[in-house]
């Protein structure tokens with residue numbers, strides 16, 4: 001049997017999908033079935049095969065070049081994959097503070113205890129608000145988006161330059177928050193850990209809206225107000241269905257889902273402080289349920305939501 005001596009710290013896993021969070025993300029972000037990914041190279045060295053694949057966005061632009069490491073074990077005729085991330089972070093330090101396990105590069109960063117404390121308080125507050133048990137999670141810190149995406153196995157990613165100083169996401173399979181910034185606090189992603197675990201049916205606009213609204217006290221919307229307003233006013237697309245608008249604001253460091261979502265969450269909370277939050281959390285994931293809740297809480301019909309948003313955002 002071949003030995004697994006490439007790196008003993010890493011866990012080789014027999015299914016790439018199970019091992020790889022980025023692949024899930026790639027599948028949802030690219031037009032995988034319409035624009036076929038292109039295999040750029042396959043090279044084997046020391047029995048490790050490195051596969052570089054180019055993925056595309058809907059408009060044909062390159063989404064990413066993703067690197068997979070694979071190894072075939074002849075004894076059981078199975079291909080094993082190495083989560084690139086585990087390998088990259090195997091040299092990181094680990095520090096547990098309450099319910100959070102921090103991972104970071106000790107030569108470049110040390111945990112900010114005031115921020116870590118803020119994070120603990122926010123975690124407790126969220127558990128209470130969502131009426132759930134407190135979640136224990138991992139928190140990985142990278143110096144910027146470029147390092148985060150490299151650690152996740154991307155040789156190239158279209159957002160690297162646009163989000164260079166600031167980005168994060170929640171790895172819902174591993175209960176982890178992965179941050180591309182030297183910070184020990186990132187409340188937005190904590191909300192996603194809770195919704196994924198306890199309210200997985202939440203609509204994606206409400207999920208991002210809640211994360212923004214609860215995680216930033218609505219401050220980010222203030223900052224992005226002009227960009228969003230301009231986008232909505234300039235839009236020539238049929239806006240009867242805001243959920244279908246092409247959300248191409250990532251370049252400007254924001255997203256309709258985040259900002260309009262948080263605005264709608266805020267309005268529902270104002271109208272119904274008692275049960276607004278739980279109705280949002282328990283509402284269905286399809287667009288029809290989204291509009292139904294908006295109508296029942298705010299008395300606004302789908303076709304009038306755009307006008308109301310423009311009034312609120314002014």
Ligand SMILES: [Zn+2]
Pocket residue numbers: 188189192207208211
């Ligand atoms: Zn989010």
